[in-house]
Amino acid sequence: MLVPPPLMEETNGSISSARKRKGSPCQQYDGSQGGQVIPSIDDLPEDIFRHIHALMPLRDAARAACVSQIFRKSWRCHPNLTLSKESLGLNGTVVRNDEMTRDLVSKVDNILKSHSGVGIKKLEFQLMCCKKVDYCYLSNWLHIGVTAGIEELILWLPYGKVAYNFPCSLLPSGSENSIKYLQLAGCAFRPTAGLDCWRRLTKLWLIDVLVTGDELESLLSNSFTLEWLVLLRCSEIVCVKIPCQLQRLSFLRVGQCRELQEIESNAPNISTFRFFGNLVKISFGGTLQLRDIQMDCSRQSNIFYYARTKLMPSVPNVENLSICSYNETINTPTLPGKFLHLKYLHISLIGDEAISPAYDYLSLVSFLVACPCLETFIFEVHQPDMKHDSIIGHRSHLRQLPEHRYDNLKSVMIAGFCSAKSLVELTCQIVENASSLACLTLDTTQGCYNSDGVGKPGICVPMGRDSLEEAQRALLAIRTHIEGMIPSTVKLNVSEPCSWCHAIEH
Known part of the structure; x- marks a missing residue:
């Protein structure tokens, strides 16, 4: 994948002012319209270029930034960063895992260093293929990308090695809090009481994550806007307790949490429930809205x-x-x-x-x-x-x-x-x-x-x-x-x- 070079300083003022200079070669005359000036694409407002750039897939956005000063500037505020071996062009390369890790880390590092961190709405790391990734890199990347205004954060790490401890303190809080979608896989997650960074969270996915039932309950007690909750293979959870304050929670999926003994939900508006694994005690606290249930206990009888x-x-x-x-x-x-x-x-x-x-x-x-x-x-x-x-x-x-x-x-x-x-x-x-x-x-x-x-x-x-x-x-x-x-x-x-x-x- 092409990685855009650092943004170059404009020597003659801003791009927008350069466009407005009288006699710009980008302007064309149409004789049939009595000499009327026909605007060119370069006359579009900068916000339009940023919107177009944001809609491009990551590889195309990077290529555009390599050949265009306008797109190079907007690259520093590119809102959607999905960083995986597929998006970085490594999916067709047959290499050893350590070579894959080195190539992916190098590309991700260059991309984030050329990004200002401003304007990121979605940040996704798909690093399951990197068995030997140095977590110091990951911490630096999260410091760059997790800023005020981020709405969606996805982090997938290889499962089975020493768990990376996700830094909850990085998430913006207070009036800057905007995180709506959090998906974590293959790490430790230790939310603590008192954090208000979950106030706007609508979807939470935890997969192969080390988190206790008490820690989860602490998070849920501050997540009043939560609509989706997915817990898969979270081996430390013994009891899932969902408070009645979660009025918007409509979807609950729990599966293969090997120490799980009980699911106790008092959320009144859950409409969809998915469960798979060994049967546990399940209580919905008189929920009348539950319409759709799937239970796969294919390793258990009766x-x-x-x-x-x-x-x-x-x-x-x-x-x-x-x-x-x-x-x-x-x-x-x-x-x-x-x-x-x-x-x-x-x-x-x-x-x-x-x-x-x-x-x-x-x-x-x-x-x-x-x-x-x-x-x-x-x-x-x-x-x-x-x-x-x-x-x-x-x-x-x-x-x-x-x-x-x-x-x-x-x-x-x-x-x-x-x-x-x-x-x-x-x-x-x-x-x-x-x-x-x-x-x-x-x-x-x-x-x-x-x-x-x-x-x-x-x-x-x-x-x-x-x-x-x-x-x-x-x-x-x-x-x-x-x-x-x-x-x-x-x-x-x-x-x-x-x-x-x-x-x-x-």
């Missing part, structure tokens, strides 16, 4: 049971719910409570081993019965081996539960559909009682789906011989027990293993 018995009664107004469990050994119970607002339900069973044969898939009707407004139901089953009783060759009749209506259910997808008798019974129960059902998708492969239940196109997931044979039994179960009962108003989609990639040798 999350369906937890969601039905403890989670859902505490969030009565939830509209979208996605939960992931490693295994279920307890059937999902039917309880009297109703969840009148739930419209989207995505549940996943993802195990490295076979799902417990004791789990009755038909018990998932409990969710459907409790959610009269449910419109979309997605159930994913990913297991290397199916141990449930297969309906193929089974002589007993299919079970039928007492009649329940799922009159708003329009779309159902079962991914990883197998020949388990209880799963076929669940499917038949839905078809018979969902009067508004428009689409039923049964996928016998091991494809992956996103939160909307949409498969990843063009991806053929490898399947072992046992899985392929089970897929053939599942297809037979669909033809034998399900296809004949599908109403003409329902579109049935059946996905099977790719015949090119998954041919079974006989």
